[in-house]
Amino acid sequence: MSDHLILIPVFNEAATLDRIVSGVRRHGTVLVVDDGSTDRSAAVAGAAGADVLRLDRRRGKGEALRRGARDALARGVDRVVTLDGDGQHDPDDIPRLLRVAAETPDALVIGSRLGGEGARVMPPGRLAALRVAGFFINWLTGASIADTQSGFRVYPAGLLQAVPPRHGGFVLETEMLIRAAAAGWRLVEVPITTIHMRGRQSRFRPARDGIAVGVYLAGHILRRWGREMLTVAAALLRPFSAERRRPRHRAQAAFAASYRGNPAAWAVATGVFTLNCLVDTWRGWWRDPRARCLRMVGTATVATPLLLPLALVHALRARRGLHPAGAVEAASDSGSDRLAAFVRRVYCQQGLAPLLPEARSTRRWPAARPRPADHDVLVVGGGPGGATAATLLARGGLSVALVEREAFPRFHVGESLLPANLPLLERLGVLDRIRQQGFITKYGAAFHDQESELEYTFYFREGRPWPHYSFEVPRAEFDQILLDHARQQPGLTLLQPAVVEEVRLDADGVDARVREGGATRDIRARFLVDASGRDAFLASRRGRRRPVPGLGKVAIFAHFR
Incomplete structure (x- = not known):
């Protein structure tokens, strides 16, 4: 059978x-x-x-x-x-x-x-209805x-x-x-x-079947919006919870502690700290894929009532023969079909796709045999950490895919190396290249407080397992050296510039969707290394990014001659 x-x-x-x-x-x-x-x-x-x-x-x-x-x-x-x-x-x-x-x-x-x-x-009218329904079903x-x-x-x-x-x-x-x-x-x-069956009448009846599908979807959309509003309310209240409030107050006290003797300066420092918290919080919410998804779906939901008059005008024009029922979509591209143009703009499934909830990545699928891995390890981030990890893993005989979203060279702060970095650079095989690059050699550092006029200078100690000096490196050049070195390792594939849009972890490894040069590919790996640095790729997408209690610090950088 x-x-x-x-x-x-x-x-x-x-x-x-x-x-x-x-x-x-x-x-x-x-x-x-x-x-x-x-x-x-x-x-x-x-x-x-x-x-x-x-x-x-x-x-x-x-x-x-x-x-x-x-x-x-x-x-x-x-x-x-x-x-x-x-x-x-x-x-x-x-x-x-x-x-x-x-x-x-x-x-x-x-x-x-x-x-x-x-x-x-x-037919354009049916295609528009299909795209509207598809947009909300995808959500x-x-x-x-x-x-x-x-x-x-x-x-x-x-x-x-x-x-x-x-x-x-x-x-x-x-x-x-x-x-x-x-x-x-x-x-x-x-x-x-x-x-395409020319002249054949579809069994789909817009007045009856279209309304039935619309009513069914509307019920699910309203219920989903109810859940989303509860989530938004919880997110707005979360900063005021004891779990968040107490660490924030400790961080605020630490931030303004040095100004306790000057009430005006203390008030300014407290205001700066509060403003920075607000900006960081709202920036995070605004950029969060879930918030971007809600904004897009919210616009589509509000715009849906406008579809009724547009659909009515389209139906009347079709009935009067202003465009044939089987008109191809190219006709709407000329601007004559405003319904199709409106739907393509507001209900764009391609625009929604990268913003869909990451719950897809963590959903407990029914058991299925995973496909064979393309690589042993997928490394996200091609900065110094990612390039170093990828190089050492490839040298260990593993197949590595390294994904970096930016084109190098690119500007980055954080130019100060420590002496303990040099043995690792030697192990990687790039120390001679670093020395030949002509970077500034430094033997210590000085810290100066312009308000108190206090200054502290220290020098790196001798007699350690590493040299008593280090280098001040422009990151654009330093990161390029490390990434070029990683690229030369057998078994390492570099994808750059490329973005990991989605990951799904399971017991046997990870599936990742990577977009490079306008094309999207799926990569299967046994392990994932998150070397994205401050972006915290995995933690941000899985809702596990948390501030360190009491670490309310702000960094300012400048270059001078």
Whole structure:
């Protein structure tokens, strides 16, 4: 018996069903669910070799899919493939979707019609509705799926058992995405070939089906906003909690301690400390991916009522023949279709994708076999720490990927090396290069307080395991030397400039999504080294970045001749 069943819900598709079933049968057993057709759909499907399940009357696509899914589970199959009966899906894409489903058994696999010519042949009004729904579904699920309304899918049997569909009509496909993601199943999208059927009327009824999908989404959106508002309120109150307040007060006291004898200076220092805390807090909130995501989704939510008049104008123009129903998307690019332009700007799924909640990275997926690692270690950050770690790991025989987001050379503060750094530089094999670079040699340092006129000078001691001197290094040159040296190590791959957009840790390693030069790639590694420095890559994204109690310090730098 086959490990999958191919399910096709139909209503009055006798004209195309013979060709579709004949093509689909090459890839597995076919079950056609006839949703109360008034033509010969059931007879045609049976004659073509499909098993047929007839409903007594038209109950909608959702009920047809539910009935078919129950029949498939009763047969004991591992997966259920669904595709539409109108001929828009190419049966020869089934093996590709099944191959992806086998590689990711914890995933609901969706065939995307929006690659290649798919978006161009879809009517602009329907494409706009698809993008609006997709924007909010992506936000609700935390997964970036372009074609959320595609009926060409592969459902794992475990998903259908754990999350049995409840809704009817065209709502079912939206429901399954949201509930599957909430239950911990992955959503994986695969590009498919779209066959444009000219002159064929879609079974999707905008007035009825569109409103039903919209109402279902609206309920989930309102509930999600309720949770987000509670999160925002908690974030606003958190600085006033004892856990945060007491360390902040100790840091404030330490910051202003040297001005206790001068009330005016003490007041200014306290004000500077408070202002710095406020600026840092709001800057962190403003830049936080979650806050950026909420701002984008908030704009889209507020703008949604504006879609109604735009959609009405679009429908009236289509009815009057001002643009054909099958007009390609390129027509809207000329500015004639304001609806499409508005949707592309406000409901941009590509813009939302990198801002989706990092909960995706920490969600407990159902058990699946991880793919083989591309590298032993992924190092995030190509500064002195990252370049040093990557060099030593590569020398140890490990395969290393080093990701640095900035192009070198670049300006950076922190130019003062200590004598204890020199043995490490010698171990790396760059000490001679450092000496040849002509950096300033220093034998100590002096600290001067301009208010008290106190000055303290010290010299590095001799007789230590390291020299009694060090170097003052412009970081642009110093960091470039270390990174160039790392680049030369066998087994080390440098990605620069590149950004790690997302990471997901599991028991066997880490999956990272890296964007380099406009292209995105997925990297699998056994270990991750966070060498991002003050940016605290992992801690910031996992909500674990905390200030050190009592360390309320401010640094000011300047260069002079």
